[in-house]
Amino acid sequence: MLTYKVVELSIVTDEEIEKALNVQVKDGWSLDGIHFAMREASKRPAMAFILFTKEMPE
Numbered sequence: 066m067l068t069y070k071v072v073e074l075s076i077v078t079d080e081e082i083e084k085a086l087n088v089q090v091k092d093g094w095s096l097d098g099i100h101f102a103m104r105e106a107s108k109r110p111a112m113a114f115i116l117f118t119k120e121m122p123e
Contacts, residue, residue, distance in 0.1 A: 068121045070094055074113040077101065085115055094119045 072085050086096065094117035101110035 066121050066123045068119050069097070070117040070119070072115040072117070074115065075111075077110045077113045082113060082115070089115070089117050 070089065072089060074081050074085060082099070090096070097116040097118045099116070100114045102112040102114070104111045
C-alpha cells in the first residue's frame with residue numbers, strides 16, 4: 066500500500082528544504098514533489114509543501 070506524507074514549511078529557504086528532505090529520506094520516504102504557495106506582492110514563496118511516498122505493508 067502506497068502511503069503519502071506532506072511536510073509544510075513556512076520558512077522557505079534552501080537550507081530548510083534540504084533539512085526536511087534529509088530527515089524524511091533518512092526515514093525511508095521518497096520525494097514525490099514540492100509545491101510552493103506564492104505571495105502576490107513577492108517573488109519568494111510564502112510556504113512550501115513537500116510530498117513524500119512510502120510503500121507500506123498491508
